[in-house]
Amino acid sequence: MTLGERMAETEAATGERLEREQAFGRLVARELAGSYRTASLLLGDPAEAEDVTQEALERAWQRWDQLRDPNLAGAWFGRILINACRDRLRSKQRSRVRWIEEPMTSDSAASFAERDALDRAIAGLNADQRIALVLRYYLDLPVEAIAEQTGAPVGTVKSRLRLALGAVRAGYEAQERAGNKR
Amino acid sequence: MNDEMLEGLVRARLRANAPHDVPERLVLRATAIPQARVRNRRWWQPGRSAASGNRFAVAGIALVAVLALGVVLAISGSDRPNDVAAPALPTLPAVTGPSLPPGAAHPTRVNDGAWVTPATAWLVDDSYNLRITTDGGLTWSEPRPLPHDDLRGSPQFLDGSNGVAVWAPQETNPLPVVVYITHDGGTTWSSVNVGTLPSQAGNANSLTVHFSDLAHGIVLGGDYLAGPAPSGHAGAGLQKQACAGWSTADGGATWTPLADPPCSDRDWWASPLVGIVLPISAGGPVASVTLDGGLSWRSGTLPDVGVDDAPFSVVFTVRADGTPRLAYRVDRGTASSSAPGSATPGSPSSAAGMVIVAESHDGGATWQEAYRFPDLEPTGLGPSTTVTALGPDHWIATGGVPEPTTTTPVPILETADGGRTWTQVGTLGAIAGVSWGWFDRLHGMALGQDNSGCALPSGTPCHVSGLFLTNDGGQTWHGVPF
Helix, strand or coil: CCHHHHHHHHHHHHHHHHHHHHHHHHHHHHHHHHHHHHHHHHHCCHHHHHHHHHHHHHHHHHCHHHCCCHHHHHHHHHHHHHHHHHHHHHHHCCCCCCCCCCCCCCCCCCCHHHHHHHHHHHHCCCHHHHHHHHHHHCCCCCHHHHHHHHCCCHHHHHHHHHHHHHHHHHHHHHHHHHHHHC | CCHHHHHHHHHHHHHHHCCCCCCHHHHHHHHHCCCCCCCCCCCCCCCCCCCCCCHHHHHHHHHHHHHHHCCCCCCCCCCCCCCCCCCCCCCCCCCCCCCCCCHHHCCCCEEEEEECCCCCEEEEECCCEEEEECCCCCCCCCCEECCCCCCEEEEEECCCCCEEEEECCCCCCCEEEEEEEECCCCCCCEEEEEEEECCCCCCEEEEEEEECCCCCEEEEEEEEEEEECCCCCCCEEEEEEEEEEEEECCCCCCCEECCCCCCCCEEEECCCCCEEEECCCCCCCEEEEECCCCCCCEEEECCCCCCCCCCEEEEEEECCCCCEEEEEECCCCCCECCCCCCCECCCCCCCCCEEEEEECCCCCCCCEEEEEEECCHHHCCCCCCEEEECCCCCEEEECECCCCCCCCCCEEEEECCCCCCCEEEEECCCCCEEEEEECCCCCEEEEECCCCCCECCCCCECCCCEEEEECCCCCCCEECCC
């Protein structure tokens, strides 16, 4: 065996493993915080979001060989995370999201009642509507990107967003009417 | 309320409800998923010299120091309740003949280097030229000059194109810190003034740079003054004078001072986010852990670091359950104690000659000894023992820089239980240099050095230098020609 063949063998034998580890490390460094926050908003429970984010990362690591373009690792992982959140939401059939602690001054313009009404309305959305809402208004993804992330047609995403906003509006206006009566 | 107002309210609620901090446990568990190997994976870490970055020079100094001390290779017992029984040291095999090519074919001396991926690696030669390979070492770039001939430590490359290095003058006050960045494999470099590090001329100072990805990086710097040793420890110490750190989130274009950075350039990284910094020397047995790529740190006291009060020969990994684990040699000198900070100079340590494996269950705030095992040096690995962590519990150990009169090849040891038990899986052969790292038990690499004082087992002087690869567990080595 020539030196070149030996070295090629060395490279082949060690080949993708280290690259995969390092690429995964970069994915974690880049995506972990945002993924956890997104999962928290979708699930409404930080502890559950932690578990789902971990599960999604483990799933990504197990399927790393299926990633064809490392430059698209972020979007690819985003789909894994969204699917994991959707599975968790559907399996639990949540009726209400438990939001995490209330920040002190982040949106002081709205009253507590208004904020509560919005939170309850968002929490009442079904899984697909909530995913569309969070991707659109927290991650600021365009509709086309949401369709890519969720695997739904663009028209379906638009429909989900319309329904989600309608539900939120209804909840908010109901609270306003109740407030005016008082 | 119109649609725009409603969308604005929804945005505000979502952003207000999103948690700010990521749980530490999630960061650590995520780091452990690929059983991440450590980036700086030398057990005996001769590199990161603040003066020159020449790992061989530092290793040579260490070797001389150890020999001069006339170290007694004794393995002491211990009365600590959490000790485990000391495993028997592996038996060495018969001498295996060398297969190194003659050194004349490899005139280039390698000063430092690292593999970024199995296909991509960089080397710095003695003329401070950079060479990069992107095909696993088959071909190398033409020499490219580094941006400065007195860089602090070595460059760090994230891939074959993007690299970073840091420099500051040795004796000015204050020290201007400059980061150099390349996006074309070192062909061109741009410089960024990061800030200034207060310094007293003539002091030791440290400086290191680490990028966790193309956007996020940190610079840590410290300045020291010679002073008395910490309480209960022998010899001289270094007193921290001033420390500073900076972070960037835009690829190094702008830098922001860190509030309370650790003060050392001895850093190890288990992942881009999870790292540990240890004292430069006699700085106290304190380890600082970051879980966010260096933006914030948590410090805790290590158990029993030995006479120098600074852990050395380190392996840093994260267990599968997210527990940070640090293994370090305890000096076989004459002053230490099993209780940190309460040693009696001149008395032997209960852990002298041992490797302490400490774990933290609170992200680095406190450390407990998990177990210990005998130092590997007496097995024949020598003072330049190198341990490569292939996983949290799976390590490979070997050595290098044989004594001039040695005729025994250096063993290669493997453990699958975090060092509790070791098995000899091969020999290093007659490489006259520092073993450099392993991908697995078969595939490794070494840097040879033309020290003209070493000898092959046959007695032939080994004027060899350059980079060598093995794919048979170190039985045979093949020089990389350039």
